[in-house]
Amino acid sequence: MKKLIVANLLALTLAGQAIAADLPTQAAPPIAQRFNWTGCYAGMHLGGGFANKNITDPVFLVQDTLIAPGTTTGVTTVSPQPSGVVLGAQIGCDYEFASSVVIGVEGAVSGSTMRGTRVVGLPGSPGDSALVQVNTDFLPSLTARIGYAFDNVLLYARGGAALAGDQFEISGTLTGIGPYDFRGLDNRFGWVVGGGVDWAFSRDWSAFVEYDYYQFGSTNVLMTDQISGLSGLVNYSQHVQVVKGGVNFHVWWPGL
């Protein structure tokens, strides 16, 4: 038994020496692993939205619909500038080439409190005015992005299709006729371009700040007076600017 213990101790000692002999005399400097942007991600964002909307012609709508056709002379355009909070989520996937160029696609959706109002006088009914109110409450987009990765920092630009969910209301009271409340909704397709910087602060998480410019062109929206049931068109054009920041949780392709 005693021989066995000694043999085992000897074996352990020899083994230990062998392991020690394999160790380098000086520790090699650690090689930092580059962040790999290839994979998919999901996250949330928060920011501010600032829109500019030109509405033509609310005066014509109210006067020629409710007073009499031909009441309005000239064309009136009002320009409410809605602003508000933008809050939403996004999912996307990226691929990083060996050259550090990153391409990807992202779907994002935002709810928004953007709201703006303007008061416009009604010359056809002296002393009366109309309150023009515009809301944008929905702002999804589907974009492609291209960027260049400086390790865990990605500078990128994006562009693609976007949609704005808009609500319009023109309300007030006409002397001798009574109250009116024209309402209309529109889903407007357009395009978006933007850019930002995405910083991967851990293996799974990144934070970003981004600026986006949305352009939705010009179109007509049919508005209906909720009291009389009469309807008419107004034309509107709009663009929206959004500044937002957010975080993404990255999911890696299996095997990477």
Added chain:
Amino acid sequence: MRGQYFYRLLQRCGFAAIALVGLVALLTIFSTSPATALPSFARQTGQPCGTCHTDFPALTPFGRRFKLMGYTTGGGPYRTTPFSSNAARDVQAEYNRLLGYAETVKAPPPVDDNSKTWVPPISAMAIVGFTHTQADQPSPQDPLNPNNNSVYSPFSMFWGGAITSNIGAFAQVTYNNPGSVAGPSFSSTGQPTSSPFVHTWTWDNTDVRFAGTANIGWLDFVYGITANNNPTVQDLWNTTPAWGFPYAVSTVAPTPAAGTVIEGAFAAHVGGVGAYTMINDLLYLEVTGYKTLPFSAQNALGTDPFGAPGLLGNVSPYWRIALEPHWGRNTLMIGTFGMYSEVHPWLNIAPINFSTAVDTLADKFTDIGFDSQYQYQGDNYWITLRGSYIREFQRLDSSFASMAAFNPTNLLNSLKLQASVALGADNRLVLTGQYFNVWGTADANLYGTDPLTGLALTPNSNGFMTEIAYIPYGASKSFGWPWFNARIGLQYIYYNKFNGTTVAAQDNNTVFLHAWLAF
């Protein structure tokens, strides 16, 4: 006629029907026969119910892969397809190799599939339910009682399983009790007073799939083609409308009138073909196009064409994107889905006219949905959290012109937030709670006016839904398996607002006790 007679018999014997539900429940509880969800799936896979379902028809991660692979997974005690079908097992083995899901499912013994007997993958289910609403329902209710109705409906038969090693189907045919649907009726002069196109037998949820696997570099693909008859019936997650909670509902209780188009407005009225892929078991992508079936085809399949709001003018595109990362026992899904449809409403659906003409103008609906699901598999339990939101933009060119709608454009939103806990393997108890909210634009012509204020009503309805369900067989295989399964549920729905008003909303609160039998 025979169905009506049977229904009246049940109605007269209301207490007997309740007793029947109780008897079935007791038999189920004390029976020793184990079971699975759709027994034909169980016979094919050799797996117990709990492998694919947390609470049927709610799917586990493996259940979703089974569906993804086109219902073709074999390994059960019976031959997988009527043809030489060892290849079906090879497909599954390949998929397990790709995904590592073999760890969660016992590998089938290496038996030559062709030496087994083939049994057609046919199943059936029946739901017997007792419904009580807080207040009696207004007349006329005949042949129903004003309250406390027991109805055996629906009864369905299924083809559920593989056809070849790459093609499988879930195809349902349903019998609806004529007492629970508005069947055809005629005046004393023989003139029809309701649609003569309502049938008791109708085709129901159907999803036929082809699926395969491929490998390109570091990307693993499961790809497939789906042909189905209900947008979202092909979806893998229980956050989308076709397979969303509640899984069984009373056919006689009042329910909110408004719903988005994607929430079943065209179920069984359309045919759709689409392509899908799951990349690296992480990213699911699908595009499907839907078109309404011709009037005569719908009628031949037992579907009342007038049950849909009209005919689709063009092919309606449906899309689905879902990201499903999973780690350890956790599975998360974040996704979006939606559909664009141009609906030409029926011009005149008064029964006496039988006009199958539709308006040349179309109402256009853009449905955009977002959903998420988190699932945790404990040692002997499942926790599932689900959420979905659908925003529908309606451009009502036709309905506005015909004055069916007051507004030219409307919004309709649908939100569901749900939590579910499934406790136990066998003798599984499932507790589910859901908050639901439907809200949108007020429209006097679509939703009517408030009798007190005269203002246009909204489509708004909201409330809570709770359910406790008992599933006797979740994980075991013993004598009788795999031919039978059951689910006993007690459901309560509370309405805070119903069809735009809080006045008498609680009158519609519903208790639904039901026994769901599958065999």
